Amino acid sequence: MVKMPTLNLARISIKGVVQGVGFRPFIFQLATRYNLKGWVCNTSEDVKIEVEGGEKDLDNFLHALEKEAPPVSHIEEINVNRGSPAGYDKFEIRQSVSEEGKYQLVSPDIATCPDCLREIFDPADRRHLYPFTNCTNCGPRFTIITDIPYDRPNTTMIAFEMCPECRREYEDPLNRRFHAQPNACPVCGPRLELVDAAGNPVSRDSVIDAASELLKKGEIVAVKGLGGFLLACDATSQEAVSRLRQRKNRPSKPLAIMVASLDEARRYCHINNEEEKLLASTGSPIVLMRWKENMPIAIEVAPGLKYLGVMLPYTPLHHILLRRVGLPLVMTSGNISEEPIAKDNDEALHRLGNIADYFLMHNRDIYARYDDSVMLVENGRPQFTRRARGYAPYPVTLTFKSKQILGCGAEEKNTFCLTRDNFAFVSQHIGDMENVETLAHFNDTIELYKKLFRIEPEIITHDLHPEYLPTKYAKELAERDKNLKLIGVQHHHAHIASCMADNGLEKPVIGVALDGTGYGTDGHIWGGEFMTADYKEFKRVAHLEYLPLPGGSMAIKKPYRTAIGYLHALGINTDIGLPFLRNIESEEIDIIRNQVNRGINTPLTSSMGRLFDSVAALTRVRGVIDYEAQAAIDLEMLAMTAGDEDSIYPFATVENDGMTTIKIHDLIASVVNDIYQAVPGSVIAARFHNTVARMVLRLCKLISTKTGIKKVALSGGVFQNRLLLRKAIALLESANLEVFIHRQVPCNDGGISLGQVVIANSVQEKVS
Numbered sequence: 001m002v003k004m005p006t007l008n009l010a011r012i013s014i015k016g017v018v019q020g021v022g023f024r025p026f027i028f029q030l031a032t033r034y035n036l037k038g039w040v041c042n043t044s045e046d047v048k049i050e051v052e053g054g055e056k057d058l059d060n061f062l063h064a065l066e067k068e069a070p071p072v073s074h075i076e077e078i079n080v081n082r083g084s085p086a087g088y089d090k091f092e093i094r095q096s097v098s099e100e101g102k103y104q105l106v107s108p109d110i111a112t113c114p115d116c117l118r119e120i121f122d123p124a125d126r127r128h129l130y131p132f133t134n135c136t137n138c139g140p141r142f143t144i145i146t147d148i149p150y151d152r153p154n155t156t157m158i159a160f161e162m163c164p165e166c167r168r169e170y171e172d173p174l175n176r177r178f179h180a181q182p183n184a185c186p187v188c189g190p191r192l193e194l195v196d197a198a199g200n201p202v203s204r205d206s207v208i209d210a211a212s213e214l215l216k217k218g219e220i221v222a223v224k225g226l227g228g229f230l231l232a233c234d235a236t237s238q239e240a241v242s243r244l245r246q247r248k249n250r251p252s253k254p255l256a257i258m259v260a261s262l263d264e265a266r267r268y269c270h271i272n273n274e275e276e277k278l279l280a281s282t283g284s285p286i287v288l289m290r291w292k293e294n295m296p297i298a299i300e301v302a303p304g305l306k307y308l309g310v311m312l313p314y315t316p317l318h319h320i321l322l323r324r325v326g327l328p329l330v331m332t333s334g335n336i337s338e339e340p341i342a343k344d345n346d347e348a349l350h351r352l353g354n355i356a357d358y359f360l361m362h363n364r365d366i367y368a369r370y371d372d373s374v375m376l377v378e379n380g381r382p383q384f385t386r387r388a389r390g391y392a393p394y395p396v397t398l399t400f401k402s403k404q405i406l407g408c409g410a411e412e413k414n415t416f417c418l419t420r421d422n423f424a425f426v427s428q429h430i431g432d433m434e435n436v437e438t439l440a441h442f443n444d445t446i447e448l449y450k451k452l453f454r455i456e457p458e459i460i461t462h463d464l465h466p467e468y469l470p471t472k473y474a475k476e477l478a479e480r481d482k483n484l485k486l487i488g489v490q491h492h493h494a495h496i497a498s499c500m501a502d503n504g505l506e507k508p509v510i511g512v513a514l515d516g517t518g519y520g521t522d523g524h525i526w527g528g529e530f531m532t533a534d535y536k537e538f539k540r541v542a543h544l545e546y547l548p549l550p551g552g553s554m555a556i557k558k559p560y561r562t563a564i565g566y567l568h569a570l571g572i573n574t575d576i577g578l579p580f581l582r583n584i585e586s587e588e589i590d591i592i593r594n595q596v597n598r599g600i601n602t603p604l605t606s607s608m609g610r611l612f613d614s615v616a617a618l619t620r621v622r623g624v625i626d627y628e629a630q631a632a633i634d635l636e637m638l639a640m641t642a643g644d645e646d647s648i649y650p651f652a653t654v655e656n657d658g659m660t661t662i663k664i665h666d667l668i669a670s671v672v673n674d675i676y677q678a679v680p681g682s683v684i685a686a687r688f689h690n691t692v693a694r695m696v697l698r699l700c701k702l703i704s705t706k707t708g709i710k711k712v713a714l715s716g717g718v719f720q721n722r723l724l725l726r727k728a729i730a731l732l733e734s735a736n737l738e739v740f741i742h743r744q745v746p747c748n749d750g751g752i753s754l755g756q757v758v759i760a761n762s763v764q765e766k767v768s
Contacts, residue, residue, distance in 0.1 A: 227370020
């Protein structure tokens with residue numbers, strides 16, 4: 001008589017990004033492999049599995065579950081409980097279960113996978129050249145989800161009824177399109193349409209071929225992507241790029257390009273292994289890489305810069321279009337200035353009708369606006385300058401359990417952050433909060449995140465600046481709901497706390513926060529800050545000396561005003577004339593000096609960003625800017641041409657009542673002297689960068705000696721300067737200090753909201 005094996009049962013809960021990524025068919029196939037019976041289903045909280053079989057088979061199943069999970073899934077937690085066998089006679093995939101108040105992680109949109117790409121370009125395949133091809137391993141996710149669980153009725157694909165062939169794929173557990181919610185084909189799915197700027201259809205058998213011909217002729221075409229419209233034109237045409245800039249009101253801010261393949265990207269840029277991996281990843285971000293000389297990209301794409309933003313196609317539509325047009329294309333957000341990206345067809349025609357000549361659109365609705373992510377690789381590590389498509393809304397995992405908190409972020413490069421349990425859901429890039437359209441986008445996206453992740457904030461936190469729109473939004477919410485606790489967080493403390501949370505740090509650090517503008521606790525504008533900090537509190541221990549900003553925001557847009565104000569306040573004689581003053585009216589110079597003398601509309605600032613602006617203006621690199629940090633960026637580009645220049649300028653530190661002030665008279669005076677001595681601007685720029693890096697080293701060593709703290713967190717938009725970051729890290733590490741930089745959120749104000757929520761959670765616990 002054959003002895004039957006003893007059956008055992010395992011009840012398994014898996015949390016993370018495990019829905020909409022082929023997880024259930026993976027479990028089905030795994031259970032079949034190990035002869036297990038039972039079931040799997042999605043819930044609003046997790047994927048639940050119940051399997052029974054022999055003990056060895058169960059162990060093999062559990063081991064393979066974690067080791068072989070689908071590549072685009074991300075397991076956060078696996079819980080296994082044993083039980084008595086239930087007598088299952090098969091393994092099945094059960095219907096999803098909705099649970100009140102429960103939530104799950106949501107997958108970002110994912111770039112087209114190799115399998116789908118092969119089908120798209122296979123003439124024998126039924127999806128040949130179909131621009132909405134996808135499967136469980138790729139395609140839209142976050143941008144089409146209206147609610148959880150992630151099932152087709154909870155997406156914008158509800159408008160498209162699957163044909164019998166697509167339905168067969170969708171219901172077959174062994175098919176890679178099993179429960180691929182955006183599944184579609186030319187028979188039953190979304191369709192393209194090409195219209196002119198007035199909305200009139202352009203008659204042509206092949207819509208993409210027609211759009212390609214228009215692009216080759218130099219026309220501007222608005223292309224509907226995953227999270228909104230992108231404005232496309234021939235990146236090799238100086239005339240087309242200039243016309244796009246003029247219409248978009250973007251005089252010189254760099255534009256991104258899209259190329260058909262990695263091989264083509266290598267034609268235009270120097271690409272290292274890490275950059276190559278990033279370009280080809282499922283996130284498929286724009287990657288900032290060094291230009292090659294004498295290549296055909298129009299210089300107007302990124303004038304004066306040594307880095308070019310490049311991305312690969314990440315949707316079937318992009319792949320087909322790029323192959324058809326045979327040219328690199330500018331692909332920039334479909335908006336004017338800093339407005340949100342346009343996402344709906346009628347909206348795009350209305351808002352972009354004066355920019356685009358034609359519109360390549362489709363009838364699949366976009367639920368969430370979603371800009372392209374922008375990244376760079378420095379010191380072998382990827383870093384964000386903008387976090388959106390391909391990454392949000394995946395959360396930052398915290399080292400502690402947080403209350404439900406809303407962090408409203410900063411005014412520029414805004415993101416918000418919502419917390420629940422051990423997760424901080426940092427939103428996709430919202431943009432600069434300068435208009436009602438962006439405020440509406442901010443509010444709508446907060447409501448979407450609250451709905452998806454079942455969060456009802458009990459605390460709302462904001463920047464201290466009283467005029468920031470997110471600050472006003474937070475205060476209005478708290479005014480309407482008296483149960484909401486309102487907590488203000490200092491801007492630079494938030495920067496450092498963000499870097500700490502990004503790296504899973506909890507103990508105090510030396511924080512170096514260098515940026516352009518942040519409202520200080522003393523009412524001045526901070527931006528060159530050295531502190532000791534943890535989540536609960538910070539102590540400002542050093543800063544750049546306060547200097548005048550004549551005209552306030554006007555000086556930010558016109559760095560020459562800052563330079564004149566600094567020279568005058570520091571008592572540096574310019575009567576014999578500096579070259580940068582030659583094109584400035586003497587009356588304006590006198591007005592600026594009078595403003596400084598009398599303190600009229602002249603706030604004081606300790607900003608490192610403004611110091612960069614001043615040196616850029618003094619050296620005639622940039623006196624007036626078209627976009628944020630342009631002067632500092634130009635100064636960095638110039639410094640990179642100076643070769644092995646390693647000298648520095650002098651600067652002094654003065655301590656008073658425990659506060660160290662960095663005095664920059666000698667630094668600026670030395671720059672002025674170099675200008676009079678006709679020292680090349682590249683050398684001055686390099687010496688200045690060396691000096692700032694040495695400044696960071698000197699202050700961090702001083703603070704470390706006094707406090708014993710060895711960990712240094714670097715944050716703030718100035719650290720987007722790759723040259724400065726590289727130099728500062730090398731110096732700090734040579735002094736045996738452990739350096740932490742951002743990894744999951746940007747070091748600029750796009751990371752502020754993360755710092756706000758972790759501080760608010762700690763402050764609340766301290767008060768409680």
